[in-house]
Amino acid sequence: MSDLLEVVAQPRSDTGKGASRRLRRTGLVPGIVYGANAEPMMISVRHNELERQLDHEVFYSSLLDLKLGDQTTKVVLKDLQRHPAKPFLLHVDFLRVSSDEKLRLTIPIHFLNEQSCPGVKLGGKVSHSVTEIEVSCLPADLPEYLAVDMAEMNQGDIIHVSELKLPPKVELTHSLDPETPVVMIYAPQAESTGEEGADDAEGGGETATN
Numbered sequence: 001m002s003d004l005l006e007v008v009a010q011p012r013s014d015t016g017k018g019a020s021r022r023l024r025r026t027g028l029v030p031g032i033v034y035g036a037n038a039e040p041m042m043i044s045v046r047h048n049e050l051e052r053q054l055d056h057e058v059f060y061s062s063l064l065d066l067k068l069g070d071q072t073t074k075v076v077l078k079d080l081q082r083h084p085a086k087p088f089l090l091h092v093d094f095l096r097v098s099s100d101e102k103l104r105l106t107i108p109i110h111f112l113n114e115q116s117c118p119g120v121k122l123g124g125k126v127s128h129s130v131t132e133i134e135v136s137c138l139p140a141d142l143p144e145y146l147a148v149d150m151a152e153m154n155q156g157d158i159i160h161v162s163e164l165k166l167p168p169k170v171e172l173t174h175s176l177d178p179e180t181p182v183v184m185i186y187a188p189q190a191e192s193t194g195e196e197g198a199d200d201a202e203g204g205g206e207t208a209t210n
Contacts (some may be wrong), residue, residue: 006055006065007094008159009033009043020091029089033066033075036096043068047089054080054089060108061144066094074107074139085194097139106134107143112181113151119185124155130182133164134173141169148183158184 012023020030029047034040043066053059059077066075079093097103108175109131120126133146146166148159163177 004053004059005062006067006086007045007053008049009045009066011068012042012044013200015042024088024090029092031092033094034071036098036101038096043094045092046186050089050092057108058144059190061105061142063097063139063142064094064122071172076103076139076142076185099139102136102138103142104136105142106132108132108145109182110147112144112147112149117150117153117185119153119155119157122155123188124185125188126150128182130161130176130180131185133161134175135166135170135172136173141167143167150183150185153183153185155185155187 009031010028012019014022014124019167023030023044024047027047028044029050031043031045033043054091064075064077066073074097075094076097077092078095079091081091082087082088083090095103111126111128114120114126135143135146137143146164148164150159153159159182160178161172161176161182163180164172166172
């Protein structure tokens, strides 16, 4: 896990589109690190290594160790730009964190006991309306994910944003209405039988002959 949360970067001085293109041709991704009342710093990271880390959900919602030479800074991933048509990373932004300043970060939602809840066991279908959510907290209190326990859910039940159970010292931002559905279980619609369809067709034929 530790290697997933460590970003090895190099400082860069060249800026502009031309410099960024040259970096990408050498297998590097241009980026920037900013925040915590310090000057922004232009950096680059290895494309292959960053791409490997991005395959893991935890990388998006955890404190990361950004290593620049012999210095290590705590950061979070703030923004990522991908090529619209090719599997290339174009730019990455990291935000420095301060231990005494709250940060806002989007974390994933994990749905627990989904397949074993009464509503699903009886044939209900699950609809996930929200799969990630923005929270505010101090860096030390940042959770990797928010757990939603579905163990008692039946068909027709809905869990709204206002009903989410948050870890201590973690708050939701106002990015979503409190009454927004997060997850619900609905009963599958009954399908029409072939016999009913035949009755309908027969009735229609009689009407046509009158």
